[in-house]
Amino acid sequence: xxxxxxxxxxxxxxxxxxxxxxxxxxxxxxxxxxxxxxxxxxxxxxxxxxxxxxxxxxxxxxxxxxxxxxxxxxxxxxxxxxxxxxxxxxxxxxxxxxxxxxxxxxxxxxxxxxxxxxxxxxxxxxxxxxxxxxxxxxxxxxxxxxxxxxxxxxxxxxxxxxxxxxxxxxxxxxxxxxxxxxxxxxxxxxxxxxxxxxxxxxxxxxxxxxxxxxxxxxxxxxxxxxxxxxxxxxxxxxxxxxxxxxxxxxxxxxxxxxxxxxxxxxxxxxx
Amino acid sequence: xxxxxxxxxxxxxxxxxxxxxxxxxxxxxxxxxxxxxxxxxxxxxxxxxxxxxxxxxxxxxxxxxxxxxxxxxxxxxxxxxxxxxxxxxxxxxxxxxxxxxxxxxxxxxxxxxxxxxxxxxxxxxxxxxxxxxxxxxxxxxxxxxxxxxxxxxxxxxxxxxxxxxxxxxxxxxxxxxxxxxxxxxxxxxxxxxxxxxxxxxxxxxxxxxxxxxxxxxxxxxxxxxxxxxxxxxxxxxxxxxxxxxxxxxxxxxxxxxxxxxxxxxxxxxxxxxxxxxxxxxxxxxxxxxxxxxxxxxxxxxxxxxxxxxxxxxxxxxxxxxxxxxxxxxxxxxxxxxxxxxxxxxxxxxxxxxxxxxxxxxxxxxxxxxxxxxxxxxxxxxxxxx
Numbered sequence: 001x002x003x004x005x006x007x008x009x010x011x012x013x014x015x016x017x018x019x020x021x022x023x024x025x026x027x028x029x030x031x032x033x034x035x036x037x038x039x040x041x042x043x044x045x046x047x048x049x050x051x052x053x054x055x056x057x058x059x060x061x062x063x064x065x066x067x068x069x070x071x072x073x074x075x076x077x078x079x080x081x082x083x084x085x086x087x088x089x090x091x092x093x094x095x096x097x098x099x100x101x102x103x104x105x106x107x108x109x110x111x112x113x114x115x116x117x118x119x120x121x122x123x124x125x126x127x128x129x130x131x132x133x134x135x136x137x138x139x140x141x142x143x144x145x146x147x148x149x150x151x152x153x154x155x156x157x158x159x160x161x162x163x164x165x166x167x168x169x170x171x172x173x174x175x176x177x178x179x180x181x182x183x184x185x186x187x188x189x190x191x192x193x194x195x196x197x198x199x200x201x202x203x204x205x206x207x208x209x210x211x212x213x214x215x216x217x218x219x220x221x222x223x224x225x226x227x228x229x230x231x232x233x234x235x236x237x238x239x240x241x242x243x244x245x246x247x248x249x250x251x252x253x254x255x256x257x258x259x260x261x262x263x264x265x266x267x268x269x270x271x
Numbered sequence: 272x273x274x275x276x277x278x279x280x281x282x283x284x285x286x287x288x289x290x291x292x293x294x295x296x297x298x299x300x301x302x303x304x305x306x307x308x309x310x311x312x313x314x315x316x317x318x319x320x321x322x323x324x325x326x327x328x329x330x331x332x333x334x335x336x337x338x339x340x341x342x343x344x345x346x347x348x349x350x351x352x353x354x355x356x357x358x359x360x361x362x363x364x365x366x367x368x369x370x371x372x373x374x375x376x377x378x379x380x381x382x383x384x385x386x387x388x389x390x391x392x393x394x395x396x397x398x399x400x401x402x403x404x405x406x407x408x409x410x411x412x413x414x415x416x417x418x419x420x421x422x423x424x425x426x427x428x429x430x431x432x433x434x435x436x437x438x439x440x441x442x443x444x445x446x447x448x449x450x451x452x453x454x455x456x457x458x459x460x461x462x463x464x465x466x467x468x469x470x471x472x473x474x475x476x477x478x479x480x481x482x483x484x485x486x487x488x489x490x491x492x493x494x495x496x497x498x499x500x501x502x503x504x505x506x507x508x509x510x511x512x513x514x515x516x517x518x519x520x521x522x523x524x525x526x527x528x529x530x531x532x533x534x535x536x537x538x539x540x541x542x543x544x545x546x547x548x549x550x551x552x553x554x555x556x557x558x559x560x561x562x563x564x565x566x567x568x569x570x571x572x573x574x575x576x577x578x579x580x581x582x583x584x585x586x587x588x589x590x591x592x593x594x595x596x597x598x599x600x601x602x603x604x605x606x607x608x609x610x611x612x613x614x615x616x617x618x619x620x621x622x623x624x625x626x627x628x629x630x631x632x633x634x635x636x637x638x639x640x641x642x643x644x645x646x647x648x649x650x651x652x653x654x655x656x
Contacts, residue, residue: 087315087617096613103614106535130458136397137386157386158309158379161397163319167459169612173319173379175310200308201379261458 043216047239048127048147049208050266051222052248053120058225058232062118070120070233071095073224077209079190079197081181090172092206093122093221104258114271120233122221123170123206124257125149127264131162131171140203147266148208158201167258168265171205174198208235238266272416272423275649276642282494283645290638297631300624301376309379312625317617318608322601322629323377327370329479329600330636331450332472334366334407336480338443339510345436351502355488357422357647358499360415362484363443365640367408372632396452403446410439415643423650447472454607462540463607465528471521472599478514479595481507482588489585491644497651508584512572515591519565522598540606548609549616554602561597564590 061067074080074093083089095118098110129149132142139156142149163171177200181189190197195211198204209219217223218235225233236245245268248254254268304311314321337359343349344356375381392398414436421428451469458464465471485507488499529537542548544558571577571587578584610616621629 087317088310089316091316100613100615103612104536133394134396134457136392136395136401137383137390138392139386155383155386155390156380157383158381159374159377159397160319160379161395161453163316164454164460164608165457167612169317172316174308175314175316176308199380203379258459263458 043213043218046146046213046237048237048266049125049213050236050238050245050268051122051125051208051219052234052236052245052254052268052270054232054234054248054252054270055114055117055119056232056270057230058120059113059117061228061230061232067228067230068095069224069228070221073220074206076191077195077220078207079178079192079195081178081189082185083176083181084185088175090174090178090204091121091170092172092204093120095119096121101257102255104260105255119269121168121170122267123149123208124168124263124265124267125206125208127266128262130165130167130261130263134161134165136161143210146213148210148213149205150207150210151203151205153196153198153202153204156202158203160203162203167261167263171203173203174200176200272420272646272650275646278649279645280494283641287638287641290634290641293634294631294638297628297634300627301631303624304376304628305381309377311622313619313621314625315617315619317611318605318619320377320604320608321619322621322625323373325600325604326629326632327373327377328450328472328603329596330366330369330373331404331447332476332595332599333480333483334363334370335443335447335473335476336478336482337363337366337411337484338440339477339481339514340484340507341436341443342440343506345433346440349506351500351506354651355484355499355503357415357419358487358491358644359480359484360411360418360439361643361647362480362487362640363411364408364415364643365636366480367404367411367446368639369632369636370404371408372635373629376628376632396449396456400446400449400453403442403449407439407442407446410435410442414439419647419650422654425654444473447476454603459612460607461534461536462603465525467521467524471518471525474514474518474521475595475599476514478511478518478591479599481511481514482591485511485588486585486592487640487644489581491648495648495652497648497655504581504584505579508572508578508587511588511591512578515565515568515572518595519569539610543609543616544602544606551616551618553618553620554605557597558602561594561602564594564597568594 058067071093075082078092080090080092097116098114098119099106099116101119101121125148127147129140129142131140132149135141136159137155137157139152140149140162141152158173160173163173178198179189180200183189209217209221212219218226219233222233222235225231234244234248236243238245240246248270249268252270254270256265256268259265312321312323340352340359341356344352375384378384387398387401414432417432418428418436421432448469451472454460454463455465455468485504488504488507492498526541529541539548543551544554546552547555568587568590571583571590576583578587605619608617608619
């Protein structure tokens with residue numbers, strides 16, 4: 001958008017003063033980008049964070065170029081090494097075809113627009129997370145203040161009960177020491193000195209970028225998507241009825257992965 | 272009493288030496304796993320538990336199965352079993368020890384194991400499993416040791432020992448129920464999400480545990496002057512027969528629900544195990560082997576003549592152990608993880624170091640079992656003399 005946060009908040013503040021509402025700032029600065037970028041409330045004050053993924057926009061961008069910006073950005077931010085072995089992969093945000101993402105929606109006559117198409121996957125930050133229920137050390141826990149399912153990699157004993165319990169395959173285990181991941185595939189590891197490295201033998205997963213949200217910044221995958229002006233990833237507060245995500249969910253039909261299991265996924269897909 | 276373990280025949284010492292070699296090999300492989308991480312196993316992000324946790328499950332069953340001699344003696348005053356309750360209790364001790372070691376070698380970060388106690392979490396079944404297993408271990412050590420000490424002195428054991436023995440009976444049921452709850456409460460894994468899981472576990476435990484006990488009694492009879500007794504083996508044979516029938520019946524109930532309802536998620540694991548899925552069927556020959564052994568076991572156990580003859584009973588017991596081991600120690604865990612959460616199949620097969628670590632843990636269990644049995648049998652021999 002070409003404005004920094006401080007400037008944006010200043011304009012938003014003035015706009016509010018003049019009775020235009022905070023969102024007016026966006027209309028002034030960059031018309032049409034409203035949907036993706038704002039929640040209407042400061043990022044540090046969300047009560048129930050969620051992600052609404054507009055797969056129409058994402059797939060359009062993937063058709064244009066094999067876009068993997070969100071995944072690259074996330075794995076750089078969080079020091080996720082590439083093992084070169086799919087069975088040992090550590091995945092925070094990744095792609096899989098529609099049929100694998102929604103295995104309980106089998107349809108042999110599915111619309112060509114989604115058949116076999118790569119969907120974006122991440123931790124669902126469930127409202128009722130089974131991984132948290134089974135963890136014997138509270139190393140994984142749901143944050144009271146904003147519903148993010150977080151992970152304390154320094155407490156985890158590596159029993160992998162959470163991996164058995166997660167119905168979404170969203171949890172990854174460090175089968176080896178991240179530093180011993182093939183140097184050829186990871187010449188710059190660790191990619192982010194500010195983010196902790198892991199020891200071997202602990203579980204990790206998407207944390208909705210708690211480290212960035214605490215600073216009032218959007219998750220890095222959303223930033224990457226916004227940067228190329230695709231705005232397929234929308235991070236916002238479900239508890240706030242006027243938030244970007246609530247608005248998107250009001251205006252579009254959306255689906256979640258395996259909702260019948262009662263986990264209450266907080267990641268939604270607009271198809 | 273421990274001194275009895277220090278006097279033995281060449282056969283005794285070479286058996287212990289053999290186990291020590293296996294323990295050494297397992298320990299060496301474990302050190303390798305400790306430094307390299309669990310990537311040296313066949314486990315993966317989709318099949319994240321395997322041989323180790325399968326053995327945990329199986330040997331919790333063996334430990335719980337020991338109650339099948341304790342219960343008739345203490346609750347039904349079935350005196351004949353008084354001769355062999357100690358063998359059941361000592362088998363339980365060795366089995367629980369193996370269970371705890373199997374959990375330990377499966378941990379990614381074993382040095383943090385005390386976090387389970389430092390941050391007690393009642394909503395986690397693993398927390399309760401730790402409690403019930405450790406208490407059951409303690410109960411069996413205290414009861415077994417005191418009963419044996421009383422027998423050595425030729426006196427009746429104290430009343431408080433009997434109280435603990437009574438407590439150990441329902442406790443045996445809890446250890447396997449809680450272990451079943453590890454699996455049976457997980458959303459999204461159809462093969463495990465079944466209310467009959469704990470009942471299945473108990474039935475397979477109550478045939479596999481006594482079956483191993485029968486074999487151990489026959490070995491004890493062969494290598495020592497202590498005879499566990501004809502009637503005892505005969506009663507155990509009857510218990511094994513009933514438990515194995517119930518075990519197979521429960522399994523067939525699962526098969527009916529899956530295949531009559533035709534719900535794909537419920538059928539997939541069975542198809543994977545017995546036939547193969549997406550071209551991956553490495554477990555199928557194993558599962559059919561288990562089926563074959565189960566049939567042999569049932570025939571030999573149901574026909575009175577073969578059940579009552581010691582050598583055919585031994586074959587039946589071996590068949591029970593093979594069938595239940597493949598079912599629970601291998602198929603149950605891998606089947607639960609297959610197909611994975613994306614509806615695809617990720618193959619799992621244990622690696623050589625993984626197998627050697629498993630054998631090492633088994634060797635630790637049998638080492639302890641041998642020593643405990645040596646003590647018990649020596650004292651029984653002295654009492655008889």
